[in-house]
Amino acid sequence: MPIPKNLTRTWQESLEITRKGRATAIILNKVNTLSLSAKADLLKPSPTLAITAKANAMKAEGKDIVAFAAGEPDFATPEPICNAAIDALRAGFTKYTPSSGIKDLKDAIAAKLERENGVNVAPSQIVTSCGAKQSVYQSLQILVNPGDEVILIAPYWMTYAEQIRLAGGNPVVVHASAASGFVPTIEQLQAAISPKTKAIIINSPSNPTGAVLPKPTLEAIASLAVKHGFWVIADEIYERLIYDKQTHVSFATLSPEVAEQTITIGGCSKSYSMTGWRIGFAAAPAKVASALSNLQDQVTSNPTSFAQKGAVVAFNLPSETVEAMRAEFEERRNLIYQMLSDIPNLVVPKPSGAFYIFPDVSTYIGGKIKTDVDLAAYLLEEAMAATVPGSVFEGPGHLRLSYACSRADIEKGVSRIREALSRL
């Protein structure tokens, strides 16, 4: 069908028409010119941030809210890290650095990856960034072509799906249930692979479930990745927060072949209580690291110079400092797991890592509470406890509770949740 002539007019032509008195043409044309990109239309506000904002507003009104919504440790950043950044500022270390990060930081990360994770990469294969979030984003940007598929294991951190779509890709979701400890079966993973599969994102320990994928599952994923030739983005940001004497398995250690297809993502936010510092990294095969660095050159350039100096100290910290925080999280995990398990009709998988617990609350959904979103809203009003609905993470019928808060808050908040649920 031929395009109607009035739809093909240029801006100048429209102006001309308007001058002649046909105002509608310019109005229509302006709408087209001033519309946002299709990418911008894809973006949704973060529900977690919205809940946190509502809980903060209630707090500001003087309400005694217990925050189980936050995704950040409540500890202060260890002092030696702060001192290093302050010293750097005082010494005038306030200028651009190489985009991918200063040598000291890349050396410290390479040494840490070898010492703690058994991952062998040269410092030149490391690109530091403004948080693991940026590292995942950039990885997807340099790997994914429009129409490519990226496999996600649900429940998953919702940022992954948004970032895949921003890269023009399509998330392909494998659902792992609470009954299976949020571990997918190999058959499920196999069924998700197609000729369009470009990558899989693995997040162990997981946000939002706290699940740690067992080594045999990781090995099976590694074999599939090598056999079918797709990339693995291994987001290991919670690697240091792991419980019950388990040890973290870094994906890139599973075989030399899979190491050539793996981007290991890490950072300072969760292990060293440095969420606001914005330091993360990607450790990747050389050609990937080079593409990541080229992209970052055009986006943010380097992460903040003096924050990098603090991060050098973080990655060299004696393990006792991190261990003290990890041990406290394990105590809190035990407490919240026990208390939630004692609530009638909740199914509570025991998390093995991170600082989240993801109970199945579906038996409390019904009547006036139609969804997990309604239940989270009810608990905020009635129990003054801020939780995040599981559907945010493609895990409907669940709630995510973060136990990055004091034991006293856990006791108070979960007691109130129990009481509020008993009234449903």
Ligand SMILES: Cc1ncc(COP(=O)(O)O)c(C=O)c1O
């Ligand atoms: C799974 C996961 N990856 C990455 C991040 C972001 O980490 P960063 O603060 O280093 O950007 C988060 C933060 O909540 C997360 O949960």
